[in-house]
Amino acid sequence: MDRIKYKHIVDKYKSDENKIINLVISFLIGGLVGAISVGLTDLYSYILDIPSKDATTFMIVTLIIISCLFTALGFFDKWVTFAKCGLIIPITGFAHSMMSSSLEFKKEGFIYGIGSNMFKLAGSVIVYGVVSASLFGTIRYVFFGG
Amino acid sequence: MTFKYNNVYVNNVATVVGPYENKGPLKDKFDKSYDDLYCNEKTWEKAEVKLMKDSIEILLKKSKRDVRDIELIIGGDLLNQICATSYAVSNYNIPHLGIYSACSTSTEGILIASNFIDGGKIKNAIVSVSSHNLSSEKQFRNPTEYGSPRPSTATFTTTGGASILLTSARSKIKVESATVGRICDMGINDANNMGAVMAIAAAKTIKEHLTDTKRDINYYDMIITGDLGCYGKEILKDYMKEEYNIELDNNYFDSGTMIFDLNNQKEVKAGGSGPACSPLVNYAYIFPLIEKRIINKVLIVATGALFSPTFVYQKNSILSISHAISLESVK
Numbered sequence: 218m219d220r221i222k223y224k225h226i227v228d229k230y231k232s233d234e235n236k237i238i239n240l241v242i243s244f245l246i247g248g249l250v251g252a253i254s255v256g257l258t259d260l261y262s263y264i265l266d267i268p269s270k271d272a273t274t275f276m277i278v279t280l281i282i283i284s285c286l287f288t289a290l291g292f293f294d295k296w297v298t299f300a301k302c303g304l305i306i307p308i309t310g311f312a313h314s315m316m317s318s319s320l321e322f323k324k325e326g327f328i329y330g331i332g333s334n335m336f337k338l339a340g341s342v343i344v345y346g347v348v349s350a351s352l353f354g355t356i357r358y359v360f361f362g363g
Numbered sequence: 364m365t366f367k368y369n370n371v372y373v374n375n376v377a378t379v380v381g382p383y384e385n386k387g388p389l390k391d392k393f394d395k396s397y398d399d400l401y402c403n404e405k406t407w408e409k410a411e412v413k414l415m416k417d418s419i420e421i422l423l424k425k426s427k428r429d430v431r432d433i434e435l436i437i438g439g440d441l442l443n444q445i446c447a448t449s450y451a452v453s454n455y456n457i458p459h460l461g462i463y464s465a466c467s468t469s470t471e472g473i474l475i476a477s478n479f480i481d482g483g484k485i486k487n488a489i490v491s492v493s494s495h496n497l498s499s500e501k502q503f504r505n506p507t508e509y510g511s512p513r514p515s516t517a518t519f520t521t522t523g524g525a526s527i528l529l530t531s532a533r534s535k536i537k538v539e540s541a542t543v544g545r546i547c548d549m550g551i552n553d554a555n556n557m558g559a560v561m562a563i564a565a566a567k568t569i570k571e572h573l574t575d576t577k578r579d580i581n582y583y584d585m586i587i588t589g590d591l592g593c594y595g596k597e598i599l600k601d602y603m604k605e606e607y608n609i610e611l612d613n614n615y616f617d618s619g620t621m622i623f624d625l626n627n628q629k630e631v632k633a634g635g636s637g638p639a640c641s642p643l644v645n646y647a648y649i650f651p652l653i654e655k656r657i658i659n660k661v662l663i664v665a666t667g668a669l670f671s672p673t674f675v676y677q678k679n680s681i682l683s684i685s686h687a688i689s690l691e692s693v694k
Contacts, residue, residue, distance in 0.1 A: 220550045226601045227551065227559040230594045232514040294510025301512045317508035321501055324406045338505065 239301055246303030254280065254307075277308055284309040288316040314338040365542040365575035371477040372693070373536040374487070374528040376646035377422035379414050381496065381522025383631070384643065387623045392647040393523075394421045400497055400522060408442065411495035414524030414639075415440070415451035419491055422526040430455050433528075437461075437476055438491040439468035440638055441499050441520075448491065451524075465667030466561075466590050467544070468492045469525065469642040470686040474541040476529050477688075486531050493524040494637030503554070503672060516556040518592045518636035521622060525642035535654045535693050542572040542687040546669070552680045554670060558595020558619075558633060561666035564685035565591065566602045568664055570609070572687045580609050584658040587649065589641040589665035589685070590619035592633030618644035618665075641665040659692045 254276050262272035284304075287293035293313055297304050304310055318337045322330035336343065357363065378393045385396040395417055397403070402410040415438065423430055436455065438448035439462040452459045464471040472490035479485045497507050499520040505511040529538065547564040565588045573580060580586070591599060596617045603609045618641045619634030645663055652658050669682040 222605075223549045223563060223602065224551075226598055226605070227549075227556075229601065230516075230559070230597050232516045232556075232594075234514055288508055291508070294508050297510040298512050314506075314509060317506040317510075320508050321506035338509065 242299070243301050243303035246300040247306060248303075250280075250304065250307045250309060280308050281312040284312040285316045288313050289320065311339055311342060314342075365540055365572055366474070366478060366481075367540045368477050368481040368538050370531045370533075371480045371538040372530055372532060372534040373538065373650065373690070374530045374532070374534055375422055375426040376527045376642075376650055377418045377420075377425060377525070378643050378647045379417045379421065379524045380643060381414070383496065383519070383628065384521055384523055384622055384635075386628065389622060389644065389648050392651075393643070394418075394425075394647075400495070407495055407498040407501065408447065409450075411440065411442065411447040411493050411498050411522075411524075412450040414495065414522070415447060415491050415493035415526070416454060416524070418493070418524035418526040419451065419455070419489060422489065422528055426528050428528070430457065433457050433487060433489055434485040435460065435476065435479065435488040436491065437472040437488060438493075439463050439472065440493045441465065442502060447493050447495075447498070451491070451493070464684060464686065465669050466494075466636055466638050466640060467665040467667035467684055467686050468638040469527075469645075470541070470589075470663060470665040470688050473527065473529065473538065473688050474543065474686055477538050477541055480529055480531050488529050489526055490529065491524065491526040492638040492642055494520050494522065494639040496520045496522045496637075499637060503670065513632055514555050515632050516553075516558065516592070516594045517632045518557055518590060518619060518634055519623070519631035520637040521590075521635045521640040521643060523637075523639035523643050525639050525646055527642070527646060533693065536650060537691045537693050539660075539689045539691045540572075540576060541689065542568055542575065544568040544571075544685040544687070547683050548680055550680045552675050552678075554672075554675060554681065556594065557590075557636060557668045557670070557681075558592040559598055560668045560670075560681045561589070561683040561685065562591055562595045562598040562602060564683040565589070565599050565664050565666045566606065568685040568687050569603070569662070570607050572662065572689070573609075576689075580611070581614070583614060583660045583662045583689075585649065585661045586611065586615050587641070587645065587661065587663050588615075588617045588619075589667070590634065590636035591617050591666060592619045592636065593617075593625060594633050595666075596620060621648070638667075653690060653692045656692045656694075661690045663688050663690065 257276040322334035440447040476488035622635040
């Protein structure tokens with residue numbers, strides 16, 4: 218029997234994941250995170266009387282601190298397993314990926330453990346974030362005058 | 364390639380498990396269990412060493428032997444350079460062979476030890492294996508605290524250590540024969556569907572064993588594959604039927620689906636895996652049945668996915684292998 222025939226049998230027993238339900242959960246939770254963020258931004262700009270651009274930075278820092286704290290306390294992974302991309306795509310996922318990698322390699326020490334493994338998952342996001350930002354920044358500068 | 368043995372017997376076995384296995388259907392049958400994945404150690408890697416060391420200690424105690432009586436220890440695990448085994452065995456001053464065959468390490472070890480014993484080179488040998496859920500996750504997948512979502516075809520590495528003492532002295536269980544498997548490659552590179560990767564290896568080894576020994580599938584009271592999980596199990600059944608016209612029926616079981624309660628332990632997804640999965644189920648649950656002669660002829664087909672993240676990222680498929688051992692009850 219060749220690979221195609223075998224693959225045919227394998228395909229018969231594929232994962233019975235319900236994509237629609239996953240999608241709805243991610244959409245709702247992702248949306249909730251977004252709503253909380255807007256609420257936080259408005260709150261900061263109202264309480265501290267600062268422009269909304271500065272309040273946004275405050276909001277991002279708050280989300281990062283909260284998700285790092287929840288990861289360290291050991292229950293954010295269960296939330297991620299449930300909400301999937303709803304929590305992975307926002308800044309919460311980025312912070313969580315760095316925090317979980319740091320926790321994982323804590324025992325190997327500060328240099329060979331935390332330092333060299335912290336960006337294990339987040340590294341690609343940073344690299345390609347910077348690359349695409351430079352690319353589109355250049356395009357904007359050349360064609361639209363900055 | 365199948366070897367027949369005349370004087371290889373199972374003297375004793377020992378099993379140690381972690382918290383998840385201890386909530387499974389076989390919870391009362393293991394020799395020792397830990398409620399915590401750290402097993403009173405500082406790291407998961409050390410915890411895995413402890414699981415294997417504990418299983419060796421318990422085995423020596425149960426078989427009332429001094430460590431100096433043991434002629435050879437064969438062992439393996441999943442960690443890089445099979446380090447858990449080396450550290451566990453380093454406590455004893457006994458000749459050691461470290462082996463790697465992923466989740467089929469247990470049967471490979473028994474096969475090698477049996478050849479030594481049957482050939483008259485040695486009189487006894489211990490075969491030990493271990494795996495740890497979190498040390499494996501750390502090495503092969505995402506950080507454990509990341510909680511990466513997994514599809515239902517994914518399997519859950521068992522936490523445990525299992526050791527067996529084989530001797531040339533007669534006992535209630537005989538190692539009757541063993542079949543050395545061949546590496547299979549069906550072009551599958553989905554690390555979340557190891558059942559599909561390994562089912563083919565189990566099928567080929569079962570077929571080769573039956574051909575070599577000129578036996579029918581119903582010769583065995585039980586055929587137990589290693590850690591195919593609930594999806595891989597069905598793939599194997601379908602493949603055997605379509606390719607060889609062999610019906611795996613009521614006498615076919617899979618360790619991966621037996622070690623956990625798949626309905627109530629949802630985190631295990633398709634079932635258990637890891638080098639310890641097959642021996643934990645066999646030593647703790649099947650061997651006592653053979654001893655009591657409730658079942659007499661058993662074929663254990665442990666399956667291993669020879670998975671390397673590096674090779675898969677370099678666009679290679681995951682290879683698999685399976686070794687079988689046939690056990691008989693002795694009157």
